[in-house]
Amino acid sequence: MQNRIKGSDHMCFGCSERNPIGFKLKFTMDGDICRTEFTAGEEHQGWNGYMHGGLIAAILDETMAWWLWLKDISIMTVEMTIRYSLGVPVHTRLRVESWCEEEKRGKLFHMAGQIILPDGKVAAKARAKFMKIDPAQF
Numbered sequence: 372m373q374n375r376i377k378g379s380d381h382m383c384f385g386c387s388e389r390n391p392i393g394f395k396l397k398f399t400m401d402g403d404i405c406r407t408e409f410t411a412g413e414e415h416q417g418w419n420g421y422m423h424g425g426l427i428a429a430i431l432d433e434t435m436a437w438w439l440w441l442k443d444i445s446i447m448t449v450e451m452t453i454r455y456s457l458g459v460p461v462h463t464r465l466r467v468e469s470w471c472e473e474e475k476r477g478k479l480f481h482m483a484g485q486i487i488l489p490d491g492k493v494a495a496k497a498r499a500k501f502m503k504i505d506p507a508q509f
């Protein structure tokens with residue numbers, strides 16, 4: 372998997388290779404699904420042995436954002452809900468995927484994403500809205 376941005380100096384917590392405490396996620400498009408993988412470590416725990424819910428949200432947020440980013444659409448998250456169905460154990464390879472459910476007037480994107488455990492069960496599912504922004508403002 373390759374990030375599209377190379378040589379830039381951004382410090383995005385989700386995807387920058389330069390951020391020393393970030394997730395360093397790398398994304399790829401598979402048809403109309405954006406995918407990444409992640410294995411949580413001890414430092415990502417909430418309850419012992421399980422990943423912190425806020426960090427689960429961050430991974431889902433980032434994966435949905437990258438579906439748009441890979442299509443050259445600059446956005447910001449404006450709303451997100453998460454259903455946490457199963458604990459996400461640390462030291463476990465996770466598959467994360469996202470897709471677009473609806474586009475409104477080319478400005479608001481209704482996205483969804485999920486974290487899948489090795490046995491195929493969905494541990495967490497997000498729905499979020501992303502608003503198109505002018506990247507020159509940031």
Ligand SMILES: CCCCCCCCCCCCCCCC(=O)SCCNC(=O)CCNC(=O)[C@H](O)C(C)(C)COP(=O)(O)OP(=O)(O)OC[C@H]1O[C@@H](n2cnc3c(N)ncnc32)[C@H](O)[C@@H]1OP(=O)(O)O
Pocket residue numbers: 376379380381383385386432433436437440446447448449450479500502504
């Ligand atoms: C070279 C370097 C590259 C570096 C590249 C790094 C990589 C990059 C990868 C990506 C990485 C991303 C990382 C994860 C994504 C974040 O984490 S983003 C961070 C979290 N999100 C934020 O901070 C967003 C904060 N919000 C804002 O700044 C402002 O609300 C915004 C988004 C700029 C919009 O402001 P605004 O233009 O004033 O919008 P506003 O007038 O309030 O609303 C516009 C319209 O949308 C509607 N609307 C607003 N919110 C909603 C909503 N939640 N639901 C429905 N409608 C809504 C309004 O009703 C309005 O409708 P109309 O009146 O036009 O009909």
